[in-house]
Amino acid sequence: MEMISKIMYSLKQGLKGVFSNKTMSFISVVSITSVLAILGIVSCIVLNINSFMEKTKDEVNEIRVSLDSNLTKDKSLYVKEELERLNGVISVKYQTKDEAFESMKASFGEDEGLLDGVKNPLDDYYIVTIEDSSQIKSLARNMEKLEGVVEVQYYEDIMENFLEASNTVKQFGGIVIVFLLIICLVLISNTIKTRVYSKKEEIQVIKYIGGSNRFVVVPFIVEGCIIGLFGSILSLGICTGMYKYVLENVQITLNSIIGEMMLPLSSVSLLLVVILCATGMTVGILGSGLAVKKYLKV
Incomplete structure (x- = not known):
């Protein structure tokens, strides 16, 4: 009380x-x-x-690693193993240049016929998903150093x-x-x-x-x-x-x-x-x- x-x-x-x-x-x-x-x-x-x-993050945390067109299958697999060894990498998915070209054509919607007869300018590549977006720049630099890699692309400006x-x-x-x-x-x-x-x-x-x-x-x-x-x-x-x-x-x-x-x-x-x-x-x-x-x- x-x-x-x-x-x-x-x-x-x-x-x-x-x-x-x-x-x-x-x-x-x-x-x-x-x-x-x-x-x-x-x-x-x-x-x-x-x-x-x-x-x-599933989209912007992806790095596209384009491969040399003259790369052998064994060398391509070696590049994949090296990518998977990098700290911070979650997964590595392979995509052929034909699959990528078909995906590009589909993105044109009704105008996809404009690309009929056009020579495929793309390369085979790996889609690398990383864990921490703040590490994307340093990981991209390491990927560029790998033998057989011709280009590394990611959403740098957005990130x-x-x-x-x-x-x-x-x-x-x-x-x-x-x-x-x-x-x-x-x-x-x-x-x-x-x-x-x-x-x-x-x-x-x-x-x-x-x-x-x-x-x-x-x-x-x-x-x-x-x-x-x-x-x-x-x-x-x-x-x-x-x-x-x-x-x-x-x-x-x-x-x-x-x-x-x-x-x-x-x-x-x-x-x-x-x-x-x-x-x-x-x-x-x-x-x-x-x-x-x-x-x-x-």
Whole structure:
């Protein structure tokens, strides 16, 4: 019963603190909302890039190794064995130049007749599937060194662009978020400091009659947590609304080609709830803790 009474007291005092200093609380909530909205946007971008990479890895994680047209069957098998020995290689599949040419003709659809009578310009080749797309460049270099290999092709531009985009978003977003989180900590800390200072005489009385530091600190921690929670809820609404808008318009504009590759709103929403609420409440609690610790000995 005593524990419930203490909890109710802390909640009541925390809510009272939020609404008693409306201006500072509002500024803190807006700041946290802005930071968490940016965090949510960055998270959505990174999650979709990773999802796209995962869904297309069977295509972009392939390297086409063209063979010398004069290569004997035994030498061709030797090249296959050498390819399979490379670290990071999952599978090696052989395809003749005739099969490749028929596949090319099929890609022309109704116009495939245009290639009738055309001499097959292709070579026999191996399709090598690798495990980690970040190693595709180094593996391609090793494959080029093998005797009997005339050309190595892969989706270099696609892979490099996506990897570069993902890394840029993570690095730039991380720097911006850390900088803004520090600002939020300062604002929340100042908000709580104002409350602590205004109640310094009350705190002295509580400590004089035997009140513990925990009894004094918890209401302020609750206040910071509430501010962080408000910011989390608002930023969650902003991020999910923006994501839904982008998702719907991308599908309409690009005939669902990219829209189908994007993560559904339900999956993103669940992750955003965890990320934003956890971050917002943590920032609120840390900001409060920093403020109270300094002013506890008033």
